[in-house]
Amino acid sequence: MLFDQVNKELELSQRHLEVLKVVVERGPIGILKLAEETGMPTHKVRYSLRVLEQEQLIKPSSHGAVAGDSVKDFLSDFEQNINELIDKAEAVKKIGTSF
Secondary structure, X not given: OOOXXXXXXXXXXXXXXXXXXXXXXHOOEXXXXXXHHHOOOHHHHHHHHHHHHHOOOEEEEOOEXXXXXXXXXXXXXXXXXXXXXXXXXXHXXXXXXXX
């Protein structure tokens, strides 16, 4: 369907954000504890950690993942970025309901 890929990306982004939230709030934290805290399987947590590390939102430490150098900028821009996505979704909705 037309929106399948968008839905998958949003679900993935949601998972990454859930992992990031726990790392920021409770870090340093390891994979097993993250899986327990989020209710996600360890392989999904591991993938999210890899993505978040590539984005410099987290970084590894000897005691587990901790907030990264880019997390403050990410969080300060978060609301604006989400609002832009909402605006785009509203525009798509308007087009879809216009015929």
